[in-house]
Amino acid sequence: MQATFSTTMTCGSCLRKVKPLLDSEPTIETWEADLNDSRKLLRFNLKEHARTEKISELIGTAGFQATLIDESSTVHGASDKAEAATKFKLSNYLPLFLVVAYVIGLAGFAQFQQPTWLWDGFMTYFMGFFFLGFAFFKLLNIAKFADAFATYDIVAKRSRAYALAYPWIEVGLGLLFITGTWLAAANVLTVVVMSIGLFGVVAAVRKKQAIQCACLGTAFNLPMSVVTIIENSVMIAMALMMLMI
Numbered sequence: 001m002q003a004t005f006s007t008t009m010t011c012g013s014c015l016r017k018v019k020p021l022l023d024s025e026p027t028i029e030t031w032e033a034d035l036n037d038s039r040k041l042l043r044f045n046l047k048e049h050a051r052t053e054k055i056s057e058l059i060g061t062a063g064f065q066a067t068l069i070d071e072s073s074t075v076h077g078a079s080d081k082a083e084a085a086t087k088f089k090l091s092n093y094l095p096l097f098l099v100v101a102y103v104i105g106l107a108g109f110a111q112f113q114q115p116t117w118l119w120d121g122f123m124t125y126f127m128g129f130f131f132l133g134f135a136f137f138k139l140l141n142i143a144k145f146a147d148a149f150a151t152y153d154i155v156a157k158r159s160r161a162y163a164l165a166y167p168w169i170e171v172g173l174g175l176l177f178i179t180g181t182w183l184a185a186a187n188v189l190t191v192v193v194m195s196i197g198l199f200g201v202v203a204a205v206r207k208k209q210a211i212q213c214a215c216l217g218t219a220f221n222l223p224m225s226v227v228t229i230i231e232n233s234v235m236i237a238m239a240l241m242m243l244m245i
Contacts, residue, residue, distance in 0.1 A: 001046045005066040006039040007059060011150040013160065017062040018042075025058060027051070042066065093227055095220040099137075103129045110178075120245050123238050127190065128177030130235070135170035138217040142167060148214040152204040155196055167217075169193060183242065190239040198232040205229060 009015060015033055022031055022042075027050035034041040044055060052068050059066035107125035114121060138145045146163035150156040156163035173193075176186040201213075205226060213222040215231060222228075 001048055001050060003044045003046055003052050003055065004069055005042045005044075005055060005059070006069050007042055007067075008065045009033075009035065009040045010147045011035065011157075013147055013150070014062075014064060018059055018064065021058045021062055022055075025054070027054065039069070093222060095216060096222055096227070096231075099133055099216065100130075103133050120242060123242060124177050124180065124183065127235065127238060127242075128174045128179075131170040131174030131177065133174075134215060135167045135174060137219045138167035138170070138214070140217055140219055142217075144218040145214050148218055153197055153200040154203075157200075187239040187242045191236055191243075194232050194236045194239070198229065198236065201228045201232060 009018065012035070015035065022028055027047045029045045029047060031042060031044045034043070042055075042059070046052075046055075056066045056068070103126060106129045107122055110125040110129075111117060111122045142164060145167065146156065146160060149163045149166060150160065153163070156166070169189075173186055173190060176182055205228070213225075213228045215228060216222060
Protein backbone atom coordinates (compact mmCIF):
# COMPACT_ATOMS: atom_id res chain seq x y z
CA MET A 1 0.00 0.00 0.00
CA GLN A 2 1.32 3.43 -0.97
CA ALA A 3 0.68 6.65 0.93
CA THR A 4 1.90 10.22 0.53
CA PHE A 5 1.91 12.89 3.24
CA SER A 6 2.33 16.63 3.08
CA THR A 7 4.30 17.83 6.11
CA THR A 8 5.41 20.99 7.91
CA MET A 9 9.08 20.03 7.73
CA THR A 10 11.39 22.60 6.16
CA CYS A 11 14.89 21.18 5.85
CA GLY A 12 17.32 18.32 6.37
CA SER A 13 17.50 19.05 10.09
CA CYS A 14 13.76 18.37 10.36
CA LEU A 15 14.16 15.16 8.38
CA ARG A 16 16.88 13.92 10.74
CA LYS A 17 14.41 14.21 13.64
CA VAL A 18 11.81 12.13 11.81
CA LYS A 19 14.08 9.47 10.31
CA PRO A 20 14.70 7.31 13.41
CA LEU A 21 10.96 7.11 14.11
CA LEU A 22 10.11 6.07 10.58
CA ASP A 23 12.99 3.61 10.29
CA SER A 24 11.88 1.81 13.45
CA GLU A 25 8.22 1.48 12.45
CA PRO A 26 7.62 -2.17 11.37
CA THR A 27 4.61 -1.38 9.16
CA ILE A 28 6.75 0.81 6.87
CA GLU A 29 8.51 -1.13 4.14
CA THR A 30 10.24 1.82 2.42
CA TRP A 31 9.94 5.58 2.50
CA GLU A 32 11.44 8.64 0.85
CA ALA A 33 11.30 12.40 1.34
CA ASP A 34 10.92 15.16 -1.24
CA LEU A 35 11.70 18.44 0.50
CA ASN A 36 12.18 20.23 -2.82
CA ASP A 37 8.43 20.02 -3.31
CA SER A 38 6.69 22.99 -1.66
CA ARG A 39 4.45 20.48 0.20
CA LYS A 40 7.50 18.79 1.83
CA LEU A 41 6.36 15.30 0.88
CA LEU A 42 6.96 11.94 2.51
CA ARG A 43 6.11 8.91 0.36
CA PHE A 44 5.63 5.45 1.87
CA ASN A 45 5.28 1.86 0.84
CA LEU A 46 3.32 0.33 3.71
CA LYS A 47 2.35 -3.19 4.67
CA GLU A 48 -1.26 -4.10 3.99
CA HIS A 49 -2.34 -3.94 7.63
CA ALA A 50 -0.66 -0.54 8.22
CA ARG A 51 -2.66 2.45 9.49
CA THR A 52 -1.93 5.81 7.88
CA GLU A 53 -2.95 7.45 11.16
CA LYS A 54 0.10 5.80 12.73
CA ILE A 55 2.36 7.64 10.29
CA SER A 56 0.81 10.98 11.22
CA GLU A 57 1.29 10.17 14.89
CA LEU A 58 4.98 9.30 14.42
CA ILE A 59 5.66 12.53 12.55
CA GLY A 60 3.71 14.43 15.19
CA THR A 61 5.96 12.94 17.85
CA ALA A 62 8.90 14.68 16.15
CA GLY A 63 7.03 18.00 16.33
CA PHE A 64 5.67 18.22 12.78
CA GLN A 65 2.25 17.90 11.19
CA ALA A 66 1.54 15.40 8.42
CA THR A 67 -1.53 15.32 6.19
CA LEU A 68 -2.42 12.36 3.98
CA ILE A 69 -2.94 13.48 0.38
CA ASP A 70 -3.95 11.96 -2.92
CA GLU A 71 -0.85 12.98 -4.83
CA SER A 72 -2.19 11.99 -8.24
CA SER A 73 -5.13 14.37 -7.99
CA THR A 74 -3.29 17.29 -6.40
CA VAL A 75 -0.27 17.77 -8.64
CA HIS A 76 -1.84 20.55 -10.67
CA GLY A 77 -3.65 22.03 -7.70
CA ALA A 78 -0.47 22.22 -5.65
CA SER A 79 1.31 23.90 -8.54
CA ASP A 80 -1.44 26.50 -8.79
CA LYS A 81 -1.29 27.13 -5.03
CA ALA A 82 2.48 27.51 -5.12
CA GLU A 83 2.19 30.03 -7.94
CA ALA A 84 -0.51 31.95 -6.10
CA ALA A 85 1.58 32.03 -2.94
CA THR A 86 4.35 33.89 -4.77
CA LYS A 87 2.01 36.63 -6.03
CA PHE A 88 2.07 39.94 -4.25
CA LYS A 89 -0.61 40.70 -1.64
CA LEU A 90 -0.16 43.84 0.43
CA SER A 91 -1.77 42.30 3.52
CA ASN A 92 0.85 39.52 3.59
CA TYR A 93 3.65 42.03 4.03
CA LEU A 94 2.08 44.41 6.54
CA PRO A 95 4.47 43.35 9.38
CA LEU A 96 7.47 43.91 7.10
CA PHE A 97 6.27 47.35 5.99
CA LEU A 98 5.55 48.37 9.58
CA VAL A 99 9.04 47.35 10.71
CA VAL A 100 10.65 49.22 7.79
CA ALA A 101 8.54 52.32 8.56
CA TYR A 102 9.64 52.09 12.20
CA VAL A 103 13.29 51.86 11.09
CA ILE A 104 12.88 54.89 8.79
CA GLY A 105 11.37 56.85 11.66
CA LEU A 106 14.19 55.96 14.05
CA ALA A 107 16.85 56.80 11.46
CA GLY A 108 15.20 60.13 10.69
CA PHE A 109 14.90 61.00 14.38
CA ALA A 110 18.55 60.12 15.04
CA GLN A 111 19.76 62.20 12.10
CA PHE A 112 17.63 65.21 13.08
CA GLN A 113 19.56 65.31 16.37
CA GLN A 114 22.70 66.17 14.40
CA PRO A 115 23.67 69.80 13.62
CA THR A 116 23.00 69.37 9.89
CA TRP A 117 21.04 66.85 7.84
CA LEU A 118 23.28 64.48 5.91
CA TRP A 119 21.85 61.77 3.69
CA ASP A 120 24.82 59.52 4.27
CA GLY A 121 24.22 59.90 8.00
CA PHE A 122 20.56 58.99 7.55
CA MET A 123 21.52 55.90 5.51
CA THR A 124 24.04 54.86 8.16
CA TYR A 125 21.41 55.06 10.89
CA PHE A 126 18.85 53.33 8.67
CA MET A 127 21.15 50.39 8.01
CA GLY A 128 22.04 50.15 11.68
CA PHE A 129 18.45 50.12 12.93
CA PHE A 130 17.46 47.84 10.04
CA PHE A 131 19.95 45.15 11.04
CA LEU A 132 19.20 45.43 14.75
CA GLY A 133 15.43 45.35 14.21
CA PHE A 134 15.46 42.40 11.85
CA ALA A 135 17.94 40.51 14.04
CA PHE A 136 15.61 40.93 17.03
CA PHE A 137 12.81 38.96 15.33
CA LYS A 138 15.25 36.25 14.20
CA LEU A 139 16.58 35.84 17.74
CA LEU A 140 13.08 35.24 19.14
CA ASN A 141 13.46 31.66 17.89
CA ILE A 142 16.87 31.27 16.35
CA ALA A 143 16.54 27.52 15.75
CA LYS A 144 13.35 27.87 13.72
CA PHE A 145 14.86 30.81 11.86
CA ALA A 146 17.85 28.66 10.92
CA ASP A 147 15.53 25.94 9.60
CA ALA A 148 13.55 28.39 7.48
CA PHE A 149 16.69 30.24 6.29
CA ALA A 150 18.24 26.96 5.13
CA THR A 151 15.38 26.37 2.68
CA TYR A 152 16.69 29.05 0.32
CA ASP A 153 20.03 30.59 1.40
CA ILE A 154 22.89 28.94 -0.50
CA VAL A 155 25.31 29.03 2.45
CA ALA A 156 22.79 28.18 5.18
CA LYS A 157 21.80 25.07 3.20
CA ARG A 158 25.33 23.75 3.68
CA SER A 159 26.19 25.19 7.09
CA ARG A 160 23.79 25.30 10.02
CA ALA A 161 26.46 27.17 11.95
CA TYR A 162 26.17 30.03 9.45
CA ALA A 163 22.37 30.00 9.73
CA LEU A 164 22.58 30.20 13.53
CA ALA A 165 25.26 32.90 13.39
CA TYR A 166 23.41 35.05 10.84
CA PRO A 167 21.28 37.04 13.35
CA TRP A 168 24.41 37.81 15.38
CA ILE A 169 26.15 39.00 12.22
CA GLU A 170 23.24 41.39 11.77
CA VAL A 171 23.56 42.55 15.39
CA GLY A 172 27.26 43.24 14.85
CA LEU A 173 26.62 45.16 11.63
CA GLY A 174 23.83 47.14 13.28
CA LEU A 175 26.09 48.23 16.12
CA LEU A 176 28.88 49.22 13.73
CA PHE A 177 26.53 51.39 11.67
CA ILE A 178 24.83 53.09 14.61
CA THR A 179 28.12 53.86 16.36
CA GLY A 180 29.85 54.86 13.11
CA THR A 181 32.63 52.36 13.74
CA TRP A 182 34.61 50.72 10.90
CA LEU A 183 31.99 51.84 8.37
CA ALA A 184 34.00 50.78 5.33
CA ALA A 185 34.34 47.23 6.66
CA ALA A 186 30.67 47.19 7.69
CA ASN A 187 29.57 48.25 4.21
CA VAL A 188 31.78 45.68 2.49
CA LEU A 189 30.45 42.90 4.75
CA THR A 190 26.89 44.10 4.09
CA VAL A 191 27.40 43.84 0.33
CA VAL A 192 28.84 40.32 0.68
CA VAL A 193 26.23 38.97 3.10
CA MET A 194 23.23 40.54 1.36
CA SER A 195 24.47 39.45 -2.08
CA ILE A 196 24.71 35.85 -0.92
CA GLY A 197 21.19 36.09 0.45
CA LEU A 198 19.92 37.77 -2.73
CA PHE A 199 21.18 34.89 -4.87
CA GLY A 200 19.15 32.36 -2.91
CA VAL A 201 16.06 34.59 -2.82
CA VAL A 202 16.11 35.14 -6.59
CA ALA A 203 16.48 31.40 -7.20
CA ALA A 204 13.51 30.64 -4.93
CA VAL A 205 11.29 33.29 -6.52
CA ARG A 206 12.18 32.17 -10.06
CA LYS A 207 11.23 28.60 -9.16
CA LYS A 208 7.96 29.93 -7.67
CA GLN A 209 8.66 28.03 -4.47
CA ALA A 210 5.97 28.53 -1.82
CA ILE A 211 8.37 28.95 1.09
CA GLN A 212 8.58 31.28 4.06
CA CYS A 213 10.79 34.36 3.96
CA ALA A 214 12.90 34.37 7.13
CA CYS A 215 13.80 38.07 7.04
CA LEU A 216 11.69 38.62 10.17
CA GLY A 217 12.46 35.20 11.57
CA THR A 218 9.46 32.94 12.00
CA ALA A 219 7.39 35.40 14.06
CA PHE A 220 5.44 36.27 10.91
CA ASN A 221 4.53 34.04 7.98
CA LEU A 222 5.95 36.20 5.17
CA PRO A 223 5.88 34.50 1.75
CA MET A 224 8.97 34.65 -0.43
CA SER A 225 8.42 37.09 -3.32
CA VAL A 226 9.87 40.00 -5.28
CA VAL A 227 9.46 42.12 -2.11
CA THR A 228 12.31 40.18 -0.53
CA ILE A 229 14.45 40.77 -3.62
CA ILE A 230 13.81 44.52 -3.35
CA GLU A 231 14.65 44.49 0.36
CA ASN A 232 18.04 42.84 -0.21
CA SER A 233 18.79 44.93 -3.30
CA VAL A 234 18.13 48.23 -1.50
CA MET A 235 20.52 47.29 1.31
CA ILE A 236 23.22 46.33 -1.21
CA ALA A 237 22.71 49.59 -3.13
CA MET A 238 22.91 51.68 0.05
CA ALA A 239 26.10 49.95 1.15
CA LEU A 240 27.69 50.51 -2.27
CA MET A 241 26.67 54.19 -2.19
CA MET A 242 28.24 54.56 1.24
CA LEU A 243 31.48 53.06 -0.05
CA MET A 244 31.59 55.53 -2.95
CA ILE A 245 30.92 58.63 -0.82
